[in-house]
Amino acid sequence: MNDLLTDKAAPGRGVMKLYLVSGLAVVGLLLLAGLAMRASQAGWLPLPPDGFYSLLTLHGAGMIVAMMVCAMGAIWFLTRQQVNMSAKLAVAAWALIMVGVVGVLVATLVGRYGSLYTFLYPMPFRGTWPNWSTGVFLIGLVFVNAGWMIWCCQMLSGVLRAHGGYRGAIGWDYVWHSKSFVASGRHPPPPESFPAFMVGLDGLIAGMAATLLGVALVVHWIDPEVQIDPLWAKNLTYFWAHTVANLIIYMLAGVIYVALPFATRREYHVSKVFVVAWWTSMTLTLTNYFHHLYMDFAQPEILQYIGQLSSYLSALPVTVVTVFGALMLVWRSGMRWTLGALFFYLGMLGWVVGGIGAEIDASVPFNVHLHNTLWVPAHFHTYLLGGCLLFVLGWVFLLLESRAASATRKSMTWLISILMFGGMLVFLLSFYVSGAYGVPRRYSIEPAPGPVLAQIATLGAAVMIVGMLLAGIEAWRLWRSKAGLPAGTKEAIHG
Ligand code: HEM
Structure with missing residues (x-):
């Protein structure tokens, strides 16, 4: 992959550029929104409370989606080097996300919707903003999630095709039957394929939860007689939001595995420890969001313990392996x-x-x-x-x-x-x-x-x-x- 960055004809470059440029443009704009909010908290910029909260909603939801789009573009491009994936489908997923971004912009800047994206039900329906803006915000997020799920399906199918199904993609035989695996001349997937697989699978599961929640909220918006259980809504909200925020990091860890070898002119090796570290993240990232619900005393107590344990186990191994590996690459490389x-x-x-x-x-x-x-x-x-x-x-x-x-x-x-x-x-x-x-x-x-x-x-x-x-x-x-x-x-x- 060392000449990948210089190869103008590398497949999927256009798709990556589209994702990166649009994502960074949104980040640039929302940095100014962040500055305005901090200046307002400092007492230097008189923002009325409803203006502050709609800006906070825009900044929070917008930044997460924008960073997600940037990371999606980069990891899609890296996976595209291993297997054919339709550029048209990736652009269609991007277009759906952008429709959602426009919805969020309209709901917050025009409609002054200000109940954030990690809201607690029934807050979005009890604000001072017009009812239509709640609907536009929720439907905007449904569009974002639709684009995300299409993209996750594409990634999952790409990685599975590239590495011979689930067993190959997660490096099962490489870990458990390494002697015969190596003797047969096979290789584990390259390092960036592990986060690519993870985002496809975990992203899809989180996306399904978000679809369920999104439909329930839109139904409640249309007919307020239909009630939703607030604890159920909170679980699904944080399951989706926290998982996606984590996946942004993991997608970009995949980029580190290609970028630093390029900068140092060295190779990033996959080891058994590396693979097992990714297994822990792949599974426990789905349960670490429980740490957002420690204060919810109605939540079954066992989930609080699971939240505590998975918070440590999902993040530590992959971070240690990646950062240690990266430091070893840079050490005395003359980068x-x-x-x-x-x-x-x-x-x-x-x-x-x-x-x-x-x-x-x-x-x-x-x-x-x-x-x-x-x-x-x-x-x-x-x-x-x-x-x-x-x-x-x-x-x-x-x-x-x-x-x-x-x-x-x-x-x-x-x-x-x-x-x-x-x-x-x-x-x-x-x-x-x-x-x-x-x-x-x-x-x-x-x-x-x-x-x-x-x-x-x-x-x-x-x-x-x-x-x-x-x-x-x-x-x-x-x-x-x-x-x-x-x-x-x-x-x-x-x-
Ligand atoms: C100049 C840079 C930035 C400034 C000045 C800024 C400022 C702020 C402020 C003042 C808040 C509200 C804090 C509070 O009282 O709760 C906030 C929230 C937030 N910011 Fe930033 N920020 C910046 C960059 C970023 C970046 C680069 C990201 C993501 C990539 C980001 C993501 C978020 C998120 C997700 C929230 C939470 C919104 C919520 O509570 O739902 N920010 N930011």
Whole structure:
């Protein structure tokens, strides 16, 4: 796969670009929405409460969907290198998701729907916003989920075809009968196929739960006489939302397995430990969402124990194996610290730190204190912004750098890094400190010391956005500089 990034004719490149460009465009817009919210919590921007909550709804749902779309594009492209998959079907799935995104935009910006996407039933039906906006929001999410499920079916079928069914795709014989497996000349699937299989299967199961919930909510919207059990609704809501948020990370872990070998000119090896680590994530990611329901005392107690255990077991093995493997790849490889490589390397830090923040919150004795405080946005911003977004940017930069006629200047690399990572650190730290002080999340007006910390965070976020703008300008320059590249120049520059 080492020449994949430079291969202009690699199949599925157009599909990947469509997903990446549209996803990143939405992320760019919603970063500004995030900045506006933090400035409002700081007392610097007068947003009325209904404006704040509709913006929060747009920012939360939009960011998750946008990052999901970016990750889908990248992992689809990597799987497409192993097996034929219809580009038309992938574009149709993308189009359905985009129809949903328009629905969410209309419901929040025009209809001022403000009950978030991880709402508690019956909140969406009890707000100050018009009833139509609740319907448009819910139907928008149904469209997003329809596109997601079509895409998951395609991925699952692709991976199963590529590796000879379920047994081959999960590396069963490689783990349990390794001697005869190796003797017969067979190989386990490449590392990126494990997250590709996982997202196909787990994504489909989560999508089915979301379909059930979506239909129930739309029916209640049409006929309010039809009642829904709130605990059932909460279970399905978090099962879907938490699983999809986790799958974003896992899809991008698949990208690490291709990107870092490219940057280091080394190979990422699949081992038995690696495969078993992925088995734990594939299964336990489906039950770790129970940690969102510790406070729901009507929930059967056994589920709380399962939630605690699966929170640790689903995340730890894969994170340790991936990050350790990645560090070993980089160690003494002589890797050039381009922006692409830097984004990947630091993204792993964000993944690990955000993951630890999540595990702390998922531990019952801490959850009692941190539940619904700003600790929660602290940890998920760390791994979504400081992890996933950096992986996506890293991938885009590696693609651009591998074909550009001139490299990024060192001073520019430093400037972008200092602004982006410095600003990000300040922005994230203030969420953590607020959480530790018990400042509640999702409050348009926060109790002390929330507003002071929000002021510091707003400055950090603004600096980070300036760094991202510079990165955008540099990406544009790299993209333009590939034009007219004479044969052999690329090799001369990139070694
Ligand atoms: C400049 C960068 C960003 C800023 C200033 C920002 C700001 C915020 C703020 C102020 C909140 C509300 C916190 C609360 O009181 O509960 C929030 C929530 C959220 N943000 Fe961000 N954010 C940024 C980037 C991102 C990114 C890159 C992602 C994802 C990739 C993201 C995903 C979310 C999600 C999922 C929520 C939760 C919404 C909910 O509670 O349902 N944010 N953000």
